[in-house]
Amino acid sequence: MYDIRLQNLTKRYDDRLALDNVSLDIEQGEIFGLLGPNGAGKTTMIHILCGLIPMDRGDVHVGGTSIKDHPEKIKAQIGYVPQEIVLFDTLSVWDNMDYFGRLYGLRGSYLREKIDQALEIAGLTDRKRQKVKKLSGGMQRRLNLVCAIMHDPKILVLDEPTVGVDPQSRNHILEAVRSMNKKNQMTVVYTSHYMEEVEALCDRLMILDLGRELVKGSKKEILRTVTQETVMVVRAEPIPKELVSSLKEIEGVKTLSFEEDIIRIVIQSSDDAVEEIIHHLLQQPMRIRNVTIDDPNLETVFLSITGKALRD
Amino acid sequence: MRMKLRWWNHLGTIVRKDLKVLRGDSPIFVILLILFPLALSFFYSLMYQNIMDQNIELKGLTLYISIDQEKPSSHLSMEAWAQMVGYGSFPFLEVVPLSAPEGLEDLLKEENRVGLVVSGEQLRWVNHGNDTLEKEMVLRYLSEAVREANLSIMLQSQIASLSGPEHTELYNAYIKHSQEIDQTSFVQELPQMEIRALSSREYFMISVFVSFSLFFSTGIVLQREKKLVRRAFATGLSKRILFSGNALTTFSLGFLMMSAYFLLTFYGILQLKVPLFPLLLVVAMQATMITGFHSMLMGLCKTDKSSTLISVFVLMIFLLLGGGNFPADTFPAGETLANVIPNYNVSKLYEALILEIPLMNLLGRFGLVLSVSAVMGMIGWFAFMKKEED
Numbered sequence: 001m002y003d004i005r006l007q008n009l010t011k012r013y014d015d016r017l018a019l020d021n022v023s024l025d026i027e028q029g030e031i032f033g034l035l036g037p038n039g040a041g042k043t044t045m046i047h048i049l050c051g052l053i054p055m056d057r058g059d060v061h062v063g064g065t066s067i068k069d070h071p072e073k074i075k076a077q078i079g080y081v082p083q084e085i086v087l088f089d090t091l092s093v094w095d096n097m098d099y100f101g102r103l104y105g106l107r108g109s110y111l112r113e114k115i116d117q118a119l120e121i122a123g124l125t126d127r128k129r130q131k132v133k134k135l136s137g138g139m140q141r142r143l144n145l146v147c148a149i150m151h152d153p154k155i156l157v158l159d160e161p162t163v164g165v166d167p168q169s170r171n172h173i174l175e176a177v178r179s180m181n182k183k184n185q186m187t188v189v190y191t192s193h194y195m196e197e198v199e200a201l202c203d204r205l206m207i208l209d210l211g212r213e214l215v216k217g218s219k220k221e222i223l224r225t226v227t228q229e230t231v232m233v234v235r236a237e238p239i240p241k242e243l244v245s246s247l248k249e250i251e252g253v254k255t256l257s258f259e260e261d262i263i264r265i266v267i268q269s270s271d272d273a274v275e276e277i278i279h280h281l282l283q284q285p286m287r288i289r290n291v292t293i294d295d296p297n298l299e300t301v302f303l304s305i306t307g308k309a310l311r312d
Numbered sequence: 313m314r315m316k317l318r319w320w321n322h323l324g325t326i327v328r329k330d331l332k333v334l335r336g337d338s339p340i341f342v343i344l345l346i347l348f349p350l351a352l353s354f355f356y357s358l359m360y361q362n363i364m365d366q367n368i369e370l371k372g373l374t375l376y377i378s379i380d381q382e383k384p385s386s387h388l389s390m391e392a393w394a395q396m397v398g399y400g401s402f403p404f405l406e407v408v409p410l411s412a413p414e415g416l417e418d419l420l421k422e423e424n425r426v427g428l429v430v431s432g433e434q435l436r437w438v439n440h441g442n443d444t445l446e447k448e449m450v451l452r453y454l455s456e457a458v459r460e461a462n463l464s465i466m467l468q469s470q471i472a473s474l475s476g477p478e479h480t481e482l483y484n485a486y487i488k489h490s491q492e493i494d495q496t497s498f499v500q501e502l503p504q505m506e507i508r509a510l511s512s513r514e515y516f517m518i519s520v521f522v523s524f525s526l527f528f529s530t531g532i533v534l535q536r537e538k539k540l541v542r543r544a545f546a547t548g549l550s551k552r553i554l555f556s557g558n559a560l561t562t563f564s565l566g567f568l569m570m571s572a573y574f575l576l577t578f579y580g581i582l583q584l585k586v587p588l589f590p591l592l593l594v595v596a597m598q599a600t601m602i603t604g605f606h607s608m609l610m611g612l613c614k615t616d617k618s619s620t621l622i623s624v625f626v627l628m629i630f631l632l633l634g635g636g637n638f639p640a641d642t643f644p645a646g647e648t649l650a651n652v653i654p655n656y657n658v659s660k661l662y663e664a665l666i667l668e669i670p671l672m673n674l675l676g677r678f679g680l681v682l683s684v685s686a687v688m689g690m691i692g693w694f695a696f697m698k699k700e701e702d
Contacts, residue, residue: 050546052542072550075545080543084538086538086539087540088329088333088535090337091329091332091336095329099328099329102321102325103322103544103548104548107321
């Protein structure tokens with residue numbers, strides 16, 4: 001039984017196609033990841049899901065209800081955590097939570113109870129009277145998250161919630177998401193361009209690029225598409241300009257990307273190809289600093305399909 | 313019923329939050345919207361008093377009168393000429409008769425000296441220096457006197473040319489009429505006119521504040537820029553409620569702030585006996601104007617920078633065309649233009665309170681402020697509804 005259904009979503013901003021006929025079903029209680037580089041269309045998709053922007057074509061159903069028919073009903077079921085820290089920085093932690101809680105329709109002692117619970121989740125109980133601008137970036141991120149969960153939403157939508165966050169706060173956020181999902185059977189939609197996060201957190205995911213769906217499914221299903229491939233990462237300098245074209249001519253090289261002093265080469269599993277590439281590299285007038293050969297992962301998938309790294 | 317309750321709850325939430333945000337910024341608001349306009353109005357009123365209350369000191373002027381002895385005037389003696397140029401009427405004027413026109417040119421080389429040469433029926437005004445106020449006054453007086461004298465001479469000549477009984481009859485009538493004129497007092501005692509106007513201090517304490525109140529804001533554009541508005545929409549808050557809530561907050565808090573200012577200035581600093589209820593009514597008009605303006609900014613501006621730029625631009629219009637920093641009604645053309653600028657009309661309403669003019673006489677000004685505010689509000693509403701969809 002799906003909880004969220006996105007059907008043929010299409011959105012255009014002036015001459016740029018932000019989403020191109022993307023469809024997706026997310027089951028109840030599932031943690032679903034949207035992975036893609038900047039400009040892939042993740043945020044647009046989330047904004048449409050949360051009823052913040054209209055779509056040009058397609059529809060969104062939450063629990064069987066169309067957002068076109070009952071946008072307010074759907075919004076009430078969603079907790080939206082924006083990409084930026086969207087808080088009143090001159091107000092205290094408590095006042096921010098009080099404001100968002102009231103907007104979600106909470107009042108009185110129930111609101112206070114919910115604020116206390118959320119403060120505990122964020123680890124900010126002892127800072128509730130402090131102004132937001134006095135908090136560290138990580139604390140602000142945690143507050144940004146818990147302001148969206150006070151009304152116990154059925155669905156939690158997080159748009160890159162860990163951007164610019166220290167490892168401790170990142171783990172705190174990821175743990176909080178996992179715990180809410182398990183405890184309340186909360187459906188989670190999580191976008192990121194951090195492959196490791198999505199791999200670690202999500203049951204299923206979709207990889208997007210330039211508004212188009214590249215691949216979707218469970219991590220296993222997606223990786224199965226590239227099990228025959230490995231990624232060789234070469235760090236060297238100075239990289240000769242003609243090296244990229246000469247590497248492409250080697251049999252077994254599928255795609256490669258080039259970024260400053262790093263070359264990423266997707267190789268169809270073949271020991272011969274690896275040997276030939278290394279031999280070819282050694283002949284180049286450059287200093288090789290490091291060569292690694294990785295097992296296939298989501299980065300490999302993205303690189304294999306688009307020919308570019310996720311963070312390009 | 314439930315929807316209505318929700319509407320009120322949301323409205324209350326927005327007002328409550330804005331109050332908290334503004335409480336944090338209250339020192340800035342007190343400085344920018346109360347202390348700064350007060351200081352500026354003191355400065356303007358001092359400056360304006362210095363410009364308008366200047367004394368004009370007239371410098372001494374010497375008038376040399378020369379009668380051409382070969383062609384003397386047939387009618388007037390030197391004394392008569394001296395009287396004609398207003399000798400005695402102008403305390404700054406000294407009349408010096410010359411026996412002959414020779415040497416006059418040398419005398420006129422110095423500043424503040426002019427000459428009058430009478431040759432037959434011809435008069436010549438000789439001025440080698442700059443035109444001055446004193447010279448202009450004497451010349452105008454002289455021109456009028458000569459015109460009057462010529463008329464009188466012409467009448468006398470016509471009477472003299474007549475003969476027989478008509479002559480005697482006309483002559484007697486002329487003499488009688490002259491005697492009547494002589495006995496008539498042409499100076500009428502008029503009742504004292506009271507000119508009711510604001511003092512410079514009163515004027516600027518109103519006009520500067522009315523203009524600067526434009527900067528009163530709940531910071532909604534900044535909230536939009538920081539995506540707080542979008543996040544609020546994600547909670548299910550509707551655009552209508554958010555817009556109305558902000559308009560209501562702007563009006564309520566603006567009303568409180570403006571009331572505080574006018575209670576302080578009218579009853580405290582200026583010690584005026586202005587009735588409270590009409591004062592609050594005019595304050596409400598000012599708050600309506602500010603609400604309309606901010607609603608327009610809320611709809612049109614996506615960034616705080618653009619909102620500030622527009623506010624400064626409108627402030628310039630308010631100051632320069634709406635009499636914010638000078639009394640626009642001292643220039644007829646300026647007043648015509650100012651009559652369509654809302655801040656001028658609001659200032660005029662405050663002025664009416666001080667001058668005890670019934671507000672019922674100023675319904676046109678109420679109408680204009682309300683109309684302009686409504687137009688600005690509508691622009692803001694439609695722009696906001698459209699923009700937030702993108």
